[in-house]
Amino acid sequence: MKVLLLLGFVAVALAEVTRFDGEKVFRLRPRTEEHVAIIKEMAEGMEVDFWNPESPDLVDVDSDVDIHVNAAYADIVDNLLQQSELPYEVLVDDLQDAVDAQMDSQEISPRSHNYMKYNTWEKIEAWISSMASANPSLISKQVIGTTFEGRSMTVLKIGKKSSSTKPAIFLDCGIHAREWISPAFCQWFVNEAVSTYGSDAEMTTLLDQMDVIVLPVFNIDGYVYTWTNNRMWRKTRSRRPGSSCVGADPNRNFDAGWCTTGASSNPCSDTYCGSKAESEVEVKAVADFIRQNRSIIKAYLTVHSYSQLLLFPYSYTYQLAEHHSELMSVAEGAAKALRSLYGTRYTSGPGATTIYPAAGGSDDWAYDLGVKYSYTFELRDTGRYGFLLPESQIKPTCEETMLAVKYIAAHVLKNL
Numbered sequence: 456m457k458v459l460l461l462l463g464f465v466a467v468a469l470a471e472v473t474r475f476d477g478e479k480v481f482r483l484r485p486r487t488e489e490h491v492a493i494i495k496e497m498a499e500g501m502e503v504d505f506w507n508p509e510s511p512d513l514v515d516v517d518s519d520v521d522i523h524v525n526a527a528y529a530d531i532v533d534n535l536l537q538q539s540e541l542p543y544e545v546l547v548d549d550l551q552d553a554v555d556a557q558m559d560s561q562e563i564s565p566r567s568h569n570y571m572k573y574n575t576w577e578k579i580e581a582w583i584s585s586m587a588s589a590n591p592s593l594i595s596k597q598v599i600g601t602t603f604e605g606r607s608m609t610v611l612k613i614g615k616k617s618s619s620t621k622p623a624i625f626l627d628c629g630i631h632a633r634e635w636i637s638p639a640f641c642q643w644f645v646n647e648a649v650s651t652y653g654s655d656a657e658m659t660t661l662l663d664q665m666d667v668i669v670l671p672v673f674n675i676d677g678y679v680y681t682w683t684n685n686r687m688w689r690k691t692r693s694r695r696p697g698s699s700c701v702g703a704d705p706n707r708n709f710d711a712g713w714c715t716t717g718a719s720s721n722p723c724s725d726t727y728c729g730s731k732a733e734s735e736v737e738v739k740a741v742a743d744f745i746r747q748n749r750s751i752i753k754a755y756l757t758v759h760s761y762s763q764l765l766l767f768p769y770s771y772t773y774q775l776a777e778h779h780s781e782l783m784s785v786a787e788g789a790a791k792a793l794r795s796l797y798g799t800r801y802t803s804g805p806g807a808t809t810i811y812p813a814a815g816g817s818d819d820w821a822y823d824l825g826v827k828y829s830y831t832f833e834l835r836d837t838g839r840y841g842f843l844l845p846e847s848q849i850k851p852t853c854e855e856t857m858l859a860v861k862y863i864a865a866h867v868l869k870n871l
């Protein structure tokens with residue numbers, strides 16, 4: 456009887472998982488305003504999941520547009536694109552195959568935590584506790600809030616303990632649920648920090664002089680949902696009366712030109728800005744924490760994927776940031792350091808001109824609060840796998856990204 460009940464539960468849980476059989480990802484290259492109009496019409500007429508940019512209103516002439524469409528629409532889209540002579544290619548022929556292929560790591564880790572695999576929230580949560588208890592002289596943890604579904608948001612503060620207050624760098628990962636390489640990087644960073652402290656001169660100086668405060672998964676509810684229900688989920692999982700659509704885009708929910716551009720006020724959109732700035736409890740928790748620690752936080756780093764970009768303010772306006780030239784040269788130095796390892800090319804610049812204007816982002820908000828060194832990373836790749844970056848790329852991606860983060864940190868330290 457118990458076994459039957461259990462089987463029943465498993466069947467129900469499995470039935471809810473979204474599969475992507477026969478679904479495709481197209482890369483469109485609109486060359487004319489007419490092409491742009493066709494893409495926008497397409498987005499209205501059928502269900503299109505925008506991978507890059509994240510919403511149809513951000514589509515522009517001569518920019519790549521990656522969209523994921525249902526199996527039922529795949530042929531229609533194909534025909535439509537051919538008829539309208541809109542240049543395109545098929546990036547992913549069968550999305551379910553790509554989902555199945557992302558977990559390709561053959562690495563067996565001698566340790567309990569495997570940094571070369573994507574880890575469930577359950578594993579990451581246990582890892583947060585064990586990292587803190589195993590490294591008491593270097594790591595302390597603090598709960599900064601609770602997610603909509605009631606999960607604890609815990610930051611790890613890494614640095615040599617000191618009696619005086621130290622300046623700090625805030626690093627978060629996993630604002631967007633489906634960008635799995637991002638939380639993998641935060642875990643990698645913490646492990647590198649504790650295992651190279653004392654042997655690597657740069658890391659040692661950094662952690663002696665400063666603290667790095669790491670939030671490994673910002674949008675935990677969304678991340679869990681990408682494991683249990685829908686791999687392509689982006690937003691939070693908040694529910695509100697009056698709409699059956701779930702969640703808001705946490706990176707459109709910060710109080711920086713909130714919902715003025717590149718965001719949607721439609722709760723069903725993937726770039727929904729929320730009912731007001733900081734309506735999402737996760738955003739409020741992070742913003743409160745940074746406000747409280749405003750005097751010590753010297754840099755804000757946030758990690759997304761994909762596109763291989765190093766962005767800095769502004770995104771809510773085309774105006775150049777007050778510290779534009781310094782931010783640009785640090786970004787270029789960081790991108791150069793990153794490239795030195797495996798030749799991976801990054802593009803640097805302000806969000807608005809480098810990709811598209813989009814308000815309500817954490818980087819702009821932190822910058823306007825007074826955190827000068829505010830950067831958004833968009834990690835690998837440029838679209839071959841997109842959000843489904845294979846596990847075999849976790850190691851090289853994290854290794855090269857470490858070089859960029861350390862470059863920025865060294866600059867921050869030098870300019871305290």
Ligand code: ARG
Nearest residue numbers: 706770806813816817819831
């Ligand atoms: N792809 C990221 C997003 O759309 C880029 C963030 C850049 N910063 C910003 N404030 N829009 O959320």
Ligand code: ZN
Nearest residue numbers: 631634759760
């Ligand atoms: Zn993102």
